[in-house]
Amino acid sequence: MDYKFPDNLKYTSSHEWVKIxxxxxxxxxxxxxxxxxxxxxFIQLPDLGTSVEKETSIGEIESVxxxxxxxxxxxxxxxxxxxxxxxxPELINSSPFEEGWILKVKFSNYDEVNSLLSVTxxxxxxxxxxx
Amino acid sequence: xxxxxxxxxxxTPLYDIHIKLGARMVEFAGFYMPVQYESIIKEHKTVRSxxxxxxxxxMGEFLFEGRDVISFLQxxxxxxxxxxxxxxxxxxxxxxxxxxxxxxxxxYEETPERFRMIVxxxxxxxxxxxxxxxxxxxxxxxxxxxxxxxRLAFQGPNADQLFRPLVDVDLSKIxxxxxxxxxxxxxxxxxxxxxxxxxxxxxxxxxxxYAEKIWNDLTNTGASPIGLGARDSLRLEACYSLYGHEIxxxxxxxxxxxxxxxxxxxxxxxxxKEILLNQKSKGTERIIVGLNLIExxxxxxxxxxxxxGQEIGYVTSGGYSPTLDKTIGLGLVQSQxxxxxxELEIEIRGKLLKGIIVPIPFYRNV
Numbered sequence: 118m119d120y121k122f123p124d125n126l127k128y129t130s131s132h133e134w135v136k137i138x139x140x141x142x143x144x145x146x147x148x149x150x151x152x153x154x155x156x157x158x159f160i161q162l163p164d165l166g167t168s169v170e171k172e173t174s175i176g177e178i179e180s181v182x183x184x185x186x187x188x189x190x191x192x193x194x195x196x197x198x199x200x201x202x203x204x205x206p207e208l209i210n211s212s213p214f215e216e217g218w219i220l221k222v223k224f225s226n227y228d229e230v231n232s233l234l235s236v237t238x239x240x241x242x243x244x245x246x247x248x
Numbered sequence: 249x250x251x252x253x254x255x256x257x258x259x260t261p262l263y264d265i266h267i268k269l270g271a272r273m274v275e276f277a278g279f280y281m282p283v284q285y286e287s288i289i290k291e292h293k294t295v296r297s298x299x300x301x302x303x304x305x306x307m308g309e310f311l312f313e314g315r316d317v318i319s320f321l322q323x324x325x326x327x328x329x330x331x332x333x334x335x336x337x338x339x340x341x342x343x344x345x346x347x348x349x350x351x352x353x354x355x356y357e358e359t360p361e362r363f364r365m366i367v368x369x370x371x372x373x374x375x376x377x378x379x380x381x382x383x384x385x386x387x388x389x390x391x392x393x394x395x396x397x398x399r400l401a402f403q404g405p406n407a408d409q410l411f412r413p414l415v416d417v418d419l420s421k422i423x424x425x426x427x428x429x430x431x432x433x434x435x436x437x438x439x440x441x442x443x444x445x446x447x448x449x450x451x452x453x454x455x456x457x458y459a460e461k462i463w464n465d466l467t468n469t470g471a472s473p474i475g476l477g478a479r480d481s482l483r484l485e486a487c488y489s490l491y492g493h494e495i496x497x498x499x500x501x502x503x504x505x506x507x508x509x510x511x512x513x514x515x516x517x518x519x520x521k522e523i524l525l526n527q528k529s530k531g532t533e534r535i536i537v538g539l540n541l542i543e544x545x546x547x548x549x550x551x552x553x554x555x556x557g558q559e560i561g562y563v564t565s566g567g568y569s570p571t572l573d574k575t576i577g578l579g580l581v582q583s584q585x586x587x588x589x590x591e592l593e594i595e596i597r598g599k600l601l602k603g604i605i606v607p608i609p610f611y612r613n614v
Contacts, residue, residue: 156290158546159544181567
């Protein structure tokens with residue numbers, strides 16, 4: 118299977134992507150993750166302003182066949198969520214890295230950014246899961 | 249996805265075609281089966297709007313021959329074979345003595361001494377053993393045709409129109425649950441007007457060697473390949489019971505709301521009769537109901553159901569309905585809380601969300 122792996126992003130082992138712009142991180146799930154879930158029909162997200170620790174579950178992504186957790190890639194405060202996903206959760210399938218972004222986090226611990234996966238490491242991870 | 253093949257898992261004669269079509273394969277009831285080709289929602293909507301072709305070869309197919317076939321089945325089955333005639337099929341259930349379910353199935357009367365039966369994939373071996381154990385000295389011979397024949401479903405509002413040019417039989421003369429032996433582009437097939445989607449359509453069976461040809465003939469009509477994912481969402485909208493969910497070896501057909509199936513059959517004894525007829529007249533403590541959520545979320549199998557903080561049952565099947573664009577489910581609840589309109593709570597991953605009991609089926613077009 119050919120999945121998209123944009124190389125300007127960071128990744129997590131739980132299949133989130135992270136785009137870092139100064140102290141704001143935009144978060145979504147990867148092309149591989151949306152393929153695994155299949156048609157996404159509902160997404161449950163936390164309220165704006167919630168502060169969450171890295172690696173805790175902050176949302177649920179429900180597809181026709183399965184439910185997946187959205188895991189916080191960085192500790193911080195949720196400052197924006199993609200309102201379009203409430204009525205159009207399928208944007209995560211059709212455009213996982215663009216229109217299907219899920220939320221934005223204001224973070225302060227730059228060390229956590231360094232522990233995210235590079236695109237090369239993440240590709241390796243997906244390849245090993247595919248086997 | 250490339251996953252290592254597990255030893256002992258069978259392939260249907262259409263396995264290579266599914267792979268070529270890019271299907272996501274899963275292991276189901278001992279077979280590699282396509283769960284989806286592209287998108288469950290898209291496949292679901294295709295069956296509701298046009299027509300789809302399903303590989304259901306994993307299901308079991310048995311042939312019954314002998315002078316005592318009818319009396320044998322009358323004792324095993326809860327439906328009444330006196331309602332049958334040659335060229336007609338019947339949906340039925342076979343129960344244990346305590347009224348719970350061995351399997352649900354369809355049998356077709358070719359002649360009073362020759363029946364064909366289609367059973368659930370996951371119950372093939374168990375059913376065969378159960379049936380053989382009850383033959384005794386009756387003149388009944390059961391042949392397992394499952395591995396030598398291929399089974400497909402062709403379902404959707406356009407099923408008749410697309411199928412008609414392919415066969416040498418007048419489809420308008422085959423009523424619901426009737427069947428015929430005919431030729432599909434010169435290939436001999438068994439065709440029945442039955443299905444599991446809530447749409448018009450057919451189920452067919454034929455020798456394995458014709459599998460590829462018939463699959464191609466059917467998909468060339470404009471009907472699309474449909475995987476098991478959509479098969480499940482279609483049957484859930486139509487509220488057809490699924491073994492292991494709404495009926496099982498711990499749920500009776502009466503609890504599943506299939507009262508019409510348990511026939512009085514006066515003067516004829518059958519396994520489970522006493523308990524089933526008793527439940528039918530007095531009611532049961534638990535009953536299957538239809539569920540919707542008032543709050544947003546997706547209902548799934550095995551979620552617990554509460555009323556005023558007290559656990560009253562669980563979800564037997566649940567998911568997203570592509571036709572209705574909302575979550576739907578079936579649940580087994582205490583009968584005193586089973587009235588349509590009753591509000592309740594469903595526990596979804598630690599949170600209690602408001603739900604309501606609704607009329608079923610959610611959707612049928614047959």
